[in-house]
Amino acid sequence: MKYRKFGKLDWQASALGFGAMRLQIIDGNHGNVDEIAVIKMMRYAIDHGVNYIDSAHGYHRGNSEIVIGKALQDGYRSKVKVATKLPCHVVNSTADFDRCLEEQMERLQTKQIDFYLLHHLNRLVWPKMVKLGIFKWADKAIADGRIAHFGFSFHDHYDLFKEIVDSYDNWTVAQIQYNFMDEEFQAGTRGLQYAYEKDLAVVIMEPLRGGRLTVPPENVAKIWEEAKIQRTPQEWGLRWVWNHPEVSVVLSGMSKMEQVVENVAFAAHSQPHNLTAEDLALIARVRDTYRAMGPIDCTGCRYCMPCPNGVEIPRIFGWYNEAVIHNSPQRLRSYYSDPNMLDKSERVENCIKCEICVEKCPQNLPIPELLDKAHAFLTAKG
């Protein structure tokens, strides 16, 4: 295992972290975690040097934290740091913060959460958390020892990311989605570098786009086959993220023992700058090939924003493209209908076809027409 600087802390994190959101389950039931198998996997990872586990209040309907608590018995707790998250979209008072935190400490069988993160910050939930006095509460929970360090996980655009980083002096961790497809998406490379410069540890989620990069379509698979050194798409994907010196931990959601064994082995080669110029050019070709499969040529530059009627144009196009590229419409359709991800006021129904966005788009996209297409796709059944 390789270890990396973790922001301002005098502690080194393993380059690979165990993401506990996609654990092995029984009978396809997301809440029914296969405890025996998962405990084996987590302990294998820890025995091979993994020292960071990531969970959240809602993962596997609460059972992710419970199984971690069990896996960390028999002397394992002291070998790892545990990160878990406050479910920001459901809390409405500081009493709710306390209730969740205490429930999580009990599930995890721990007297202190090493890294407590605000879950899934975006433009909808962030103002609420500030209004509820989250910083004062966090300072208190740190002072009374229930939390060792505070942070947040993030899913929105770079400007908001920067605002959040700058809003509090006591952040230790920022968790962002990052992979070779998402360099300019959400916090992206700019966010990674900004947080790193501010001495925050940057933890990466979805390094393989939730696993979708491990099953390339034929045209992408052909490009991977041209590599001088043959590697699986998952190894290329993880190596690309590790190539960035600003990254502290790459979380992988590992749902099978073979994946744990494989990813731990990949992590032995996880030092920054491990890819050659030739490797990076190959990955860029893979990225371009995937992107060309998207139905809308939107680069996510956000020049079209703000829409005078509040429509979240780049987000909707991004979901539409992602659903088509990876042939995974269900997940993106659920995002489109989730009010925690997209407010009613941000949906396509609010477009009045004023075309102000069309004038601002550097790609000259016929945005209102494309919004209608995206809406039809994202609201279709199935």
Ligand SMILES: NC(=O)c1ccc[n+]([C@@H]2O[C@H](COP(=O)([O-])OP(=O)(O)OC[C@H]3O[C@@H](n4cnc5c(N)ncnc54)[C@H](OP(=O)(O)O)[C@@H]3O)[C@@H](O)[C@H]2O)c1
């Ligand atoms: N805070 C947030 O809002 C948030 C959001 C997303 C994720 N996260 C955290 O970040 C962690 C990592 O994100 P992620 O789970 O999306 O990571 P990911 O690495 O992008 O995707 C994980 C999936 O990739 C596949 N995979 C991983 N290693 C593989 C291997 N060696 N061979 C073949 N397939 C492999 C598996 O798919 P199959 O299971 O289909 O085999 C696995 O479930 C999560 O587990 C969670 O802890 C947090």
